[in-house]
Amino acid sequence: MTPAFADIEVGFELPAQEFAIMRADLVRYCGASGDFNVIHWNERVATSVGLPNVIAHGMFTMAEAVRVVTDWLGDPGALLEYGCRFTRPVVVPDDDQGAVLTVTAKVTEKREDNTALITITASCDDATVLGKAQAVVRLP
Amino acid sequence: MALNQEFVGRSFPPSPVYQVGREKIREFASAIGDSNPVFHDPAAAAALGYADIIAPPTFAIIVSLKAVIGVAHDPDLGLDYSRVVHGDQRFVYTRPICAGDELVTTATIESARTVAGNDMLSARADVTTTAGEHVVTTYSTIVARAAEEAGA
Numbered sequence: 001m002t003p004a005f006a007d008i009e010v011g012f013e014l015p016a017q018e019f020a021i022m023r024a025d026l027v028r029y030c031g032a033s034g035d036f037n038v039i040h041w042n043e044r045v046a047t048s049v050g051l052p053n054v055i056a057h058g059m060f061t062m063a064e065a066v067r068v069v070t071d072w073l074g075d076p077g078a079l080l081e082y083g084c085r086f087t088r089p090v091v092v093p094d095d096d097q098g099a100v101l102t103v104t105a106k107v108t109e110k111r112e113d114n115t116a117l118i119t120i121t122a123s124c125d126d127a128t129v130l131g132k133a134q135a136v137v138r139l140p
Numbered sequence: 141m142a143l144n145q146e147f148v149g150r151s152f153p154p155s156p157v158y159q160v161g162r163e164k165i166r167e168f169a170s171a172i173g174d175s176n177p178v179f180h181d182p183a184a185a186a187a188l189g190y191a192d193i194i195a196p197p198t199f200a201i202i203v204s205l206k207a208v209i210g211v212a213h214d215p216d217l218g219l220d221y222s223r224v225v226h227g228d229q230r231f232v233y234t235r236p237i238c239a240g241d242e243l244v245t246t247a248t249i250e251s252a253r254t255v256a257g258n259d260m261l262s263a264r265a266d267v268t269t270t271a272g273e274h275v276v277t278t279y280s281t282i283v284a285r286a287a288e289e290a291g292a
Contacts, residue, residue, distance in 0.1 A: 019173070032171035033202055058226045063172040063198040070197065075188050076178060076236055082197055083230025083279070132228075 002074045005114045005139035014072045014105040014118070019064045021056055021090060022098035029060045043094065053093055058086035061101060061129060065122040068103045069135045078137050080115065085131035090124050099124055105135075114139055143252035143259050144218050147211075155207045155245040157270055162239040165195045172196060185238075192239035200231055204265035204278040207247040212261060212282060217252070219259055220284045227260060227281035234274045242270045250279075257286030 023041070030036045035057055038045040046054045062084055070076040092099045102123050109117035120133035162182075169179035174196055177184035185193045212219050237243070244267070251262045262281045268274050 025171075025173070028171045032168045035205075059198055059201050059229070060172065062229060063174075063196060066197050067172075067174055067176075070174075070176060076176065076194065076197060077188065077190070077233075079197055079233060081230065081232050083228065085228040086226050 002078050002140055003072065005110070005116070008107055008110070008116065008139070010107055010110055012107040014068055014107075016102070016104040017068050017071070019067075019101045019103070020098050021060070021064070021092055021101055022096075023054065023092055023094055025098070026054065026056055026060065026092060029057055033057065033059065035059070051089065051091070053091045055089035056092055056099065058089075061086075061090050061122060062133075064101055065103045065120050065130060065133060066135065068105045068120065069118055069137065072105075073137060078139065079135060080138055081136040082134075084120070084122075084133035086129075087131040088124075088127055088129045090129050101129070142218065142254055143261065144216055145252060147214075147217050147249045148252050149249065151246060151248040152207065152211055153246075155210075155247075158203050158243045158245070160195065160203075160237055160239055160241040160243060162193055165193055165199065165237075165239055168199050168202070169196050172198075182239075190236070190238055194236035194238050197231060197233070197236070199237055200233075200267060200276045200278055201229070203237070203243050203267055204245050204247075204276075205280065207245040207265050208263045208278075208280050208282070211247050211249060211263060217261070219261055219282075220287075223284045223287070224282050225285060227283040228279075229281075230279040232277045232279075234276065237267075237275060241275065243267050243275060244270060259284040 105120040108119040115138045118135045122130040247265045265278045267276045
């Protein structure tokens with residue numbers, strides 16, 4: 001059930017989630033998205049262009065982060081807007097732990113038309129990786 | 141290198157039709173690890189009023205970014221695509237993309253500027269059905285990072 005507009009207040013925190021990102025996830029995302037940029041799967045090329053290691057697609061990180069919102073909504077169709085800046089790469093090591101993306105989100109504004117602004121924080125190794133990550137949702 | 145300002149405000153011809161397949165949506169949802177039934181199970185989608193399974197919110201990038209990248213590769217624009225990274229991304233939805241949709245994308249260059257040696261191209265892509273119904277508009281900024289040499 002999508003949460004009711006009347007039941008949430010500014011400052012309400014959505015259930016936080018953690019996402020483990022492994023090399024295999026990036027390869028799979030390459031195939032599903034059609035973005036085969038070599039820096040997302042080849043360490044030799046990634047380091048040769050000055051990156052610390054293979055990095056996740058910004059769009060992959062963006063896709064994971066909004067799950068905190070859509071899981072809470074139930075009906076993803078209640079999402080009206082979603083945007084962010086890609087401020088820091090998510091570095092994905094070649095090991096069995098991968099990178100861990102921690103995503104929190106809270107309601108930062110309630111508007112007159114039953115819509116609410118949600119501010120999302122996505123971080124990896126205690127550093128935020130998305131800037132101005134915000135979603136607008138319409139609640140019943 | 142400064143970007144060609146003549147591109148600003150320019151709209152490009154609509155893309156070829158993108159046919160949204162149910163299995164493509166499932167593949168994408170699985171690739172991002174999202175098991176929300178509305179992305180996988182037609183009955184779960186129908187319970188929410190959708191004609192078929194819907195796509196996760198960022199699926200729209202598959203449809204729209206091709207159009208934007210096509211523009212960015214235009215040699216007359218002056219963007220060094222080998223140095224391009226994704227700067228920011230925003231989606232404004234009228235409704236979720238749904239399996240069975242036939243979508244066309246129209247890209248428009250909104251700005252082309254150079255900041256601290258980085259070329260920044262902002263483009264809008266309007267995604268509609270072939271019948272003209274608006275589905276989603278995407279706003280993308282791609283950045284060609286400055287070359288290593290000072291003053292380049």
